[in-house]
Amino acid sequence: MNVFFYIAATVAIFSTVMAISGRNAIHALLYLILSLLAISVVFYLLDAPFIAALEVIIYAGAIMVLFIFVTMMLNIGLEEKIEKKWLNPQMWIIPSILAVILMLDLIFALKSIPAIPVEEKGIMPKQVGISLFSTYLPAVEIAGILLMAGVIGAYHLGSQKKKVTHRFLEKK
Amino acid sequence: MLSVPIETQIMFAGILFFLGLVGVLVRRNLVFMLMSIEVMFNSAGLVFIIAARHWNQPDGQVMFIFILAVTAVEVAIGLALILQIYHHYKTLDVDAINKLKDNK
């Protein structure tokens, strides 16, 4: 069982690296979808099958597709040359150093907490559902309102009104 | 049953997070930056699931569902804004959007 975890983890990390350093937008997005699928496997291994399904359906299925739609609408894939110019190797140095520093901090932090033995029991989706709709019911409602706000906001922000200048301001 | 030590699991999530961070810092295209932010969101959710399994509470998974909802909204609005920026500036270079600079 562990070996699957490691394989999925490696795939996820590798495809994320390819995604963030990709020059072609569509390729990068596809790599990202791959990474999300790998993480979904990890979720399944972590005794969260419902969440794994949700990850695929919503994250990889809706959000990434949204990205792909916008990419295709704006024709970003055609700008490969510009991306190449922007992504010269020396750009990576400082962020990588910072990431390494933060990683070391994380390792150190993890090492310094004492290990707590835990008995592993699985969590059924049924439990999640009950918890969701009893303890966290207000949050569900608020998430619903948030989604509605998102819809309205996206509609307004996405619309392009033709700029109408008053006839007095038009250039003769 | 998975018996991978918890530190490794969190480390994995951490690596993903920092990869996303590096992606945000390095890339100049707005869509890619948003994509890298997605990676970071995802890895944060992963930590929640790990913790839920570790402590045997469903709350982590519930939290992940909420994160999912928020991410969805955020991506939607972010992309709508990117559309507007593209129509206004005709480019997706994030350095072109510097109108808020101090004019000295």
Place this chain on the structure above:
Amino acid sequence: METFIALIPAIPLFSFLILALFGKKLSRKVAGFIGAGSVGVVALLTLIVAAEFFKSLPGIKSYSVVLWEWINAGNLKVNIAFRLDALSLVFAFVVTFVGFLIHLYSIGFMAKDEGFTRFFAYMNLFVASMLILVLADNILLMYLGWEGVGLCSYLLIGFWYKVPANGYAARKAFIITRIGDTAMIIGIFILFLNFGTFNIQEMMQLASENWVAGSSVAVLTAALLLGGALGKSAQLPLQTWLPDAMAGPSPVSALIHAATMVTAGVYLVARTHVLFSLAPIVQSAIAVIGALTLLIAGFSALTQHDLKRILAYSTISQIGYMFLALGVGAWSAAVFHFMIHAFFKALLFLGAGIVILVLHEEHDIFKMGGLRKKMPVVFITFLIGAASLSALPLITAGFYSKDEILWYAFSSPKGSLLLWIAGIVGAFLTALYSFRMIFITFYGKAKTEPAFKAGKLMTVPLMVLAVLSLIGGFVEMPDSFGNIHPFSDLIENTLPAIVLKAGASQELLFQLLSAIIALTGIYLAYLLYFKKSAFAESFSQTWIYKFFYKGWGFDKLYDSLFVKPIVWLAEIDKNDFIDWWSIGLSRLTLFVNRLISPTQNGKLRWYLMSFVIGIALILTYMIYK
């Protein structure tokens, strides 16, 4: 009675408010009526109050009316309270009566001026302040009136503010009197510190009980108060502002700079005479200053071309006489000369005003001439005024008042021969320059034609004042003429009587001498200026003439002593480096802003990088702690 006393300063103040607030909406007739009428009403009130006062003598010597409590802070209690006694009654009478005549004159004089209502507002405020000054019960209220008249003097000198020179003259007057005022307020503080009260009567009482004559605190306080008096009355060394103050309209010169404000110093010294008696050295200084001033001003008046400047120097000189009288302890003589001087000096200024107005604003007497036939009323009244000024014997009031001062300058215990000689020389000079003025202005060939005849509003006050300049002296006849002196009897209800030093010789001899000197001066003026001798011409080219003309070089002295160093200091501070201490903080902030604002370059990635660096640093710090 008490209400009348309270109304006397209140009515002009009220009319000032009306004119100031509603002046734009009032027609000239109404504004003039309110302006002059208020002073007229007050003059009438003063006469009624005077009648009542005389009736109740010698029983009640003073009336007090407390209006309300002004300041009540801890042990400091000051009221708005007025006190009427003989001294303040005389001053109030002069201020209101002469003031009323001048206001009537102003209706005619300022008729064509666009600032008509503003003028009457300021004049009424002045009259109100002056009345507060003379009627005040406590010295703080008197200081209020003091400052009020200083303010009105500034406003009225610079009345025609569109001409910059008038503004400079007003500023000069204000600043120089301010120097005196500062000395005075320090003196007031010292008095309060010692006696805990501002009430003048209480202060004088406590001073005479607690202070030893000649003690340093008495001398200091008296000297400081004297400083204030010198500033307001334009005596040495603060006399330079008065000739320049002639930039104001002639009624202003008549009211403020002849009859009333410049005599505020005389009033102050007379009011606080107890202090000066306790500081004999200061009192002698007053006499010396008076003597010196009258000589300096007399010589300067001899050389002036401007008609009003002659009169200004003459005023300085005559107030010098009043100070001389105060200095030798001749209190009633000083007040008497004040009253008579107010009459003839106001007359002279008003007449000069008509002359200048009618000759198209011509001020130079050498461009005037032959006005005797063309303006007979003005000529006769002006002649009477000049005669009174020169103390023409027996018929003019000026003779009686000036003669009294000269007599006491010699015969009072503090008097001396030197002071008398100074006074006599001054009298000679006075006669000389007065008749020089008459001969050059009114006789000879007319060099400028009068444009119109002056109306009744302007000439009737002249006639009234002329009559007063003639008969006003008869209330105080010298001993040798029959011992009628109701005036000094009145004054002696408040101020101490004059004692003669032992073995003083006959007054008659001195009277004869002063009469002869006056007549000699007139004759010399006749020779020099009527007959147009060459001596006058050649004299006017000499160095000494130019020295006198410039007021004995005081302006130049003060300029190099005070003005130039300050300007030099300001030059050094040209870049305002002293201001650095105060605005240094703002400059520092701006500098730091300029340093830091490049971090706000609007680039998103820059901000993100700064986030991440910050997070890295903080986390590292937290973990390694």
